[in-house]
Amino acid sequence: MNVDELLSGARDVMTVKRVYGEPVERDGVLVIPAAKVAGGGGGGGDSETNAGGGFGVRATPAGAWIIRDGQVAWEPAVDATRLATLAMVVAIVFLLIVRSVAKANARARKKTARR
Numbered sequence: 001m002n003v004d005e006l007l008s009g010a011r012d013v014m015t016v017k018r019v020y021g022e023p024v025e026r027d028g029v030l031v032i033p034a035a036k037v038a039g040g041g042g043g044g045g046d047s048e049t050n051a052g053g054g055f056g057v058r059a060t061p062a063g064a065w066i067i068r069d070g071q072v073a074w075e076p077a078v079d080a081t082r083l084a085t086l087a088m089v090v091a092i093v094f095l096l097i098v099r100s101v102a103k104a105n106a107r108a109r110k111k112t113a114r115r
Helices: 003-013 080-114
Strands: 024-026 029-045 051-068 071-076
Antiparallel strands (some): 051 071
16 A cells, blocks of 8 residues: 555545534424544555555544524534443542441440550
């Protein structure tokens, strides 16, 4: 694959359709989905015959534009995976705190019982 083919492929992938999905209209409400898109690429070689390159694109849902009765509103997407991860981290921290408090109370009871 030469540089021109690589750039042509990148242009095909990195279009506005990757950011804004096809609009959907239902009951007078127009919804236009949008995504966050990031990409990068590179290439190199030591001679005409030994060269290579590549690129990558990552897209994640960002939200949707809602058009209703001439009013436009942005509705952000909810990332359920991120929320679940956050909930697990909070639960683990809570359990570690409870364990630390329980250990401290047990030590305090042992000291009081020795007296």
